Amino acid sequence: MSYMFISHDISTVRAICDDVMVLYAGQCVEAGQRDVLAAPPHHPYTGLLVDSVPALRPGWLDSRRALTGTALPSMGPASESTELCGFRGRCHVRIDGKCNVTPPSARQLPSGAVILCHRSAAELERAQKTEPVTA
Numbered sequence: 065m066s067y068m069f070i071s072h073d074i075s076t077v078r079a080i081c082d083d084v085m086v087l088y089a090g091q092c093v094e095a096g097q098r099d100v101l102a103a104p105p106h107h108p109y110t111g112l113l114v115d116s117v118p119a120l121r122p123g124w125l126d127s128r129r130a131l132t133g134t135a136l137p138s139m140g141p142a143s144e145s146t147e148l149c150g151f152r153g154r155c156h157v158r159i160d161g162k163c164n165v166t167p168p169s170a171r172q173l174p175s176g177a178v179i180l181c182h183r184s185a186a187e188l189e190r191a192q193k194t195e196p197v198t199a
């Protein structure tokens with residue numbers, strides 16, 4: 065027997081699901097086994113969902129505010145392609161001249177997850193690794 069469980073609550077997804085598919089605006093942006101949610105790198109939208117799970121440590125909320133408060137990189141007009149990344153309007157690591165011009169192709173991360181993104185695993189990991197704020 066199989067179940068399909070749909071949620072924004074990544075902690076529950078991590079607890080009960082074997083396989084995970086992350087959708088943004090109807091597009092599958094990341095797919096893999098449950099363990100892919102354990103540590104970066106993730107697709108930038110998955111990273112946002114993973115980051116929204118509260119951590120029981122001092123300073124966690126303030127560290128989230130620091131991340132979400134940064135301005136988005138500027139980006140020029142989009143090309144005519146209907147397959148551009150749907151997350152580019154909210155993405156903190158978007159690339160002008162690429163994300164607004166060329167549709168991303170599927171790439172595999174070291175975790176085994178397949179993502180749709182122009183950024184490399186190393187770039188995503190750098191952007192998503194945040195040091196715990198010490199009290």
Ligand code: SF4
Pocket residue numbers: 107108109149150151152153155156157158159163168180181182183
């Ligand atoms: S393709 Fe570009 S806009 Fe889309 S998630 Fe990756 S970096 Fe962000």
